[in-house]
Amino acid sequence: MSYHITRKTEDQSSGVEYAITKGKYAPDENGYYGRFGGAYIPEMLHRNVEELRTKYLDIIYDPSFQKEYQQLLQDYVGRPTPLYFAQRLSKQYGAQLFLKREDLCHTGAHKVNNTVGQILLAQRLGKKRIIAETGAGQHGVATATVCALKGIECIVYMGEKDIQRQAPNVARMKMLGAKVIPAISGSKTLKDATNEAIRDWMAHPNDTHYIIGSVVGPHPYPDMVARFQSVISKEIRWQLKEKTGSELPQKVIACVGGGSNAAGAFYHFLDETSVELIAVEAAGEGVNSGKSAATTQLGRDGILHGSRSLVMQTEDGQVVEPHSISAGLDYPGIGPMHAHLYDSGRAKFLCVTDEDALKASFEVAKLEGIIPALETGHAFSALRQLELKETDNIVICLSGRGDKDLATYMKVMEQNAEL
Amino acid sequence: MSRINDLFARKNKRVLNVYCTAGYPQLDSTIEVTASLKAAGADLIELGMPYSDPLADGPVIQASGTIALQNGMTITKLFEQLKDFRNQISLPVILMGYVNPLIQYGFENFCAKAAEVGIDGLIIPDIPMYEFEKEYKAIMEKHGLDFIFLVTPETSEERIRKLDSLSSGFLYAVSSSSLTGSDKDFSPVESYLQRLQEMKLKNPVLVGFGIKDKSTFDIACKYTNGAIIGSAYIKAIEGGEDIEQKTKEFIGQVVN
Numbered sequence A: 001m002s003y004h005i006t007r008k009t010e011d012q013s014s015g016v017e018y019a020i021t022k023g024k025y026a027p028d029e030n031g032y033y034g035r036f037g038g039a040y041i042p043e044m045l046h047r048n049v050e051e052l053r054t055k056y057l058d059i060i061y062d063p064s065f066q067k068e069y070q071q072l073l074q075d076y077v078g079r080p081t082p083l084y085f086a087q088r089l090s091k092q093y094g095a096q097l098f099l100k101r102e103d104l105c106h107t108g109a110h111k112v113n114n115t116v117g118q119i120l121l122a123q124r125l126g127k128k129r130i131i132a133e134t135g136a137g138q139h140g141v142a143t144a145t146v147c148a149l150k151g152i153e154c155i156v157y158m159g160e161k162d163i164q165r166q167a168p169n170v171a172r173m174k175m176l177g178a179k180v181i182p183a184i185s186g187s188k189t190l191k192d193a194t195n196e197a198i199r200d201w202m203a204h205p206n207d208t209h210y211i212i213g214s215v216v217g218p219h220p221y222p223d224m225v226a227r228f229q230s231v232i233s234k235e236i237r238w239q240l241k242e243k244t245g246s247e248l249p250q251k252v253i254a255c256v257g258g259g260s261n262a263a264g265a266f267y268h269f270l271d272e273t274s275v276e277l278i279a280v281e282a283a284g285e286g287v288n289s290g291k292s293a294a295t296t297q298l299g300r301d302g303i304l305h306g307s308r309s310l311v312m313q314t315e316d317g318q319v320v321e322p323h324s325i326s327a328g329l330d331y332p333g334i335g336p337m338h339a340h341l342y343d344s345g346r347a348k349f350l351c352v353t354d355e356d357a358l359k360a361s362f363e364v365a366k367l368e369g370i371i372p373a374l375e376t377g378h379a380f381s382a383l384r385q386l387e388l389k390e391t392d393n394i395v396i397c398l399s400g401r402g403d404k405d406l407a408t409y410m411k412v413m414e415q416n417a418e419l
Numbered sequence B: 001m002s003r004i005n006d007l008f009a010r011k012n013k014r015v016l017n018v019y020c021t022a023g024y025p026q027l028d029s030t031i032e033v034t035a036s037l038k039a040a041g042a043d044l045i046e047l048g049m050p051y052s053d054p055l056a057d058g059p060v061i062q063a064s065g066t067i068a069l070q071n072g073m074t075i076t077k078l079f080e081q082l083k084d085f086r087n088q089i090s091l092p093v094i095l096m097g098y099v100n101p102l103i104q105y106g107f108e109n110f111c112a113k114a115a116e117v118g119i120d121g122l123i124i125p126d127i128p129m130y131e132f133e134k135e136y137k138a139i140m141e142k143h144g145l146d147f148i149f150l151v152t153p154e155t156s157e158e159r160i161r162k163l164d165s166l167s168s169g170f171l172y173a174v175s176s177s178s179l180t181g182s183d184k185d186f187s188p189v190e191s192y193l194q195r196l197q198e199m200k201l202k203n204p205v206l207v208g209f210g211i212k213d214k215s216t217f218d219i220a221c222k223y224t225n226g227a228i229i230g231s232a233y234i235k236a237i238e239g240g241e242d243i244e245q246k247t248k249e250f251i252g253q254v255v256n
């Protein structure tokens, strides 16, 4: 705990302290995690990014911000989310498994922890217009939700292909009052939606805030989003202590698309070296199948969306289109913090195929009565790859619920009655 | 003296820089485009290296890049195409691109090769000032390449001066806080250009983004040393037939 400097907030009633981490794995002042991170942005973005960089910490740790943020997390998002001891699953895997129920957050995933934080930040920056990118639509829905809450204009960029694949979430965003703009450039998926959002931001240097959906993008986004998601591990610590007497589990497991739920689940354990951090990427149809999204396995150092990280790319440095059955993991990069955790060996990176993730989702549904998101299915499947001890306390970040994936699950049930 | 400095020493008004994506419209159009631009009266040529995720470009340039990539354009290929171009073309030529492909090629290698074929300078919009000074400046200087920074209407005076001091060749004034190829009303841009003019910067200033015809070129030239045309030229040579003739017509209607 020696690395945590804690600034007390006025309102401690929620029981959540806010730590400004100065730990070994925190970024330096230029946003570098080891050699990863930074802000590789064109001059047209400088004003917006610089404004954010110079103000985000002061705004976030201002007592009035904390008060409103805590209140919304509690009353609107439904925090703290339970840490649930999964009895039957524990028996199945021979360990003590605890599920951090981010699926019970309003809108069905952890994404809203970040969007609630960023909308309050945007208000304090005086912004009148919100833009966001989305892949599966979860972040788009979480953004549209908080914009409705605050009565702020919301524009969501979404790849043309994803708009077709994720019709229910497109409808939800529209019902929430957001405008969904198709990204028709490049490969017409998440990375292109991100490009379009960034371009929109360049064209609106004064009135617009860009709510990025994961721990990616130029500094300070990776750090800012990680802080907003860090409430996950903050709660895990006290909840686990209540349940087991110890704040520290043996392992924390989370899936990684850009890496925001993992960043949140790892955050307050980063400097606790006894806690093994396990990040699970999407192997798609297999790491070497050419249809995969396992960035640490397939990527090389590169620059994508404004930060230096591991990036899936051709030999010539063109970013490639990844594949995963779960749209939320279908991204050709990972946040710079995760690139550093991988590179330094602090976190262990595993990957899980489409098929194994599906199996795990069905297993959790049958054993625990919880239908997880496909992304989270990857985290569950990693249990099969680990050596577990009966006495191990293992926390799995249940990042989201599976409602959005029902169409995929239905198709699987049609094809395979056994699942 | 570098070719770019030499150009501005000879001509410091109405300098026309034309951008075209290398490998567009056809893979082997690069030299034909370059030669046609020279013949038509361009003063400086900016060759774009196509990239999958060109954040600072508008839809027309991105689409040309997508075509160039489909045509098989790579940095290696570009250097092959440019191997002997200095036998034909004496105009300053700069390369514009994004940093990721250059890192994969090897940044030092890239600069060495660019200098070897006779490239004069680089525009890499996603290398910001901090990274430039830390990692890239020394390498470019070693290979005698000019590096051109962008400034925008939102850039503070202090920062413009810093970017000017780090740039060589010229300074690229983005005409609006928008993207290449945008067709917004041009008049609000004038006060910004006037401000730049009054700052008496070290480098000549060329205006880019939104310059598409004689009237926008004239406005830009009123306050600065010249302008950069990209999207409008790319549209003009779409399809790839009669590049020489189309280039002549296009440039003719801009400069005359």
Ligand SMILES: Cc1ncc(COP(=O)(O)O)c(C=O)c1O
Pocket (backbone or CB within 6 Å): A109, A110, A135, A136, A137, A138, A139, A213, A214, A215, A255, A256, A257, A258, A259, A260, A261, A262, A327, A328, A329, A373, A375, A376, A399, A400, A401
């Ligand atoms: C339920 C769920 N889990 C995980 C992710 C992956 O994102 P991240 O890696 O940022 O947590 C998503 C993204 O859409 C998601 O919806």
